[in-house]
């Protein structure tokens with residue numbers, strides 16, 4: 375299976391490769407270099423072009439996209455109802471972009487459509503890195519804090535906890551990201567439990583079977 | 590080092606004040622005072638070497654251009670005033686209070702301000718081997734600086750090389766060729782063969798220069814660089830920012846040394862994007878007619894909402910942040 379990644383930084387990409395491989399239980403082949411977006415809403419803006427490019431110009435089977443939730447609405451079970459779409463939920467938005475883009479594309483490269491795996495890190499990917507290390511950092515804690523009108527932590531605090539500085543160099547950021555996902559790679563169940571935005575990514579990945587994707 | 594600069598009638602800076610942080614990225618249209626800001630710092634350096642103006646002769650020309658500097662601790666008690674005859678000639682420096690005890694120490698630090706407008710053609714040239722103690726304003730002696738770094742600070746030189754090859758993995762070696770008192774440099778390709786400096790891309794040359802500055806074991810107190818993004822691929826700009834942070838925030842890089850204050854300018858939305866987590870480091874220079882004003886991005890009350898809606902670079906390009914050219 376050949377995968378493409380659309381992420382916001384080389385550090386995110388390095389960590390996601392490890393997490394994707396951990397979920398799939400093998401070493402998938404990645405399109406290199408990875409595709410890069412400049413944060414939100416650039417991820418959603420670029421996704422149709424990336425999907426069309428993958429579809430017509432490459433033999434990639436799937437696109438993995440992960441974005442930070444920041445302060446937006448967090449995806450929940452109600453959003454999974456058939457036909458439901460929450461306009462402020464980034465997961466709902468990215469799924470809609472994928473659905474609307476691929477349905478218009480005729481078969482190419484011997485396969486039907488480029489499938490997707492979409493995850494949203496709440497509020498930022500550094501929260502995933504802290505899973506299992508900082509029990510106070512979970513998606514539920516973030517949502518609860520927002521309901522009560524006080525964020526339990528800020529993005530800046532999460533970054534400081536992961537990198538030990540608010541101005542990490544890129545190699546340091548990559549090393550910290552790989553250290554944290556390396557700790558979790560043998561068992562991602564805790565990450566799936568504490569971060570439903572990761573569990574949805576994992577569910578998408580597990581739903582792929584190369585045969586289901588061939589026509 | 591420099592806490593703030595106030596301008597009166599100096600070029601486009603008719604009446605504005607800017608507070609400076611350890612790292613300052615100045616954005617705005619051409620002619621909006623970005624270069625004037627850096628020029629004022631270099632005039633302070635030049636005049637600090639000369640005898641001070643004192644007594645009645647030192648009073649500011651009542652209506653002429655003037656620039657006033659305030660400093661961070663331990664020099665917070667001193668104000669330096671540049672008096673100017675015109676936009677082009679600032680010829681007096683007055684210190685308040687006149688007999689400030691800390692002036693001698695401050696003057697020594699002001700001698701250590703540097704300004705760069707890196708010129709790729711200049712960076713590629715051969716240089717006098719003896720002329721390598723500090724990089725010149727255009728970077729024309731880069732090869733000599735590299736040779737000096739190699740002999741005077743081998744560990745820093747090794748660190749700089751390692752960083753260069755990590756960022757540009759197509760290269761694996763840096764060759765210095767000395768001949769008749771001149772030195773030039775070339776980069777060795779990972780796949781074999783070498784590329785002489787004058788055949789390197791502009792971005793690679795500028796990267797070598799920025800890394801030579803970032804790995805200087807004795808960096809200046811203040812470093813000004815015009816158009817820092819010049820020649821770089823947008824994906825490389827993160828590395829350029831990190832190299833500058835190594836100077837302005839050495840502890841973040843694990844270095845135990847005194848910080849270098851950075852003042853730099855850019856026209857690249859991609860470079861601006863990199864300051865999403867530190868909007869306090871962006872200074873916007875807005876031009877209205879012939880007058881320009883400085884403001885800090887972090888002073889905007891709606892900054893949080895703006896950051897949730899798009900990248901800083903796109904926001905700047907759109908005009909929402911100001912600092913865009915006027916149109917008829």
Ligand SMILES: [Zn+2]
Pocket residue numbers: 448449450453460463464465466467
């Ligand atoms: Zn949703």
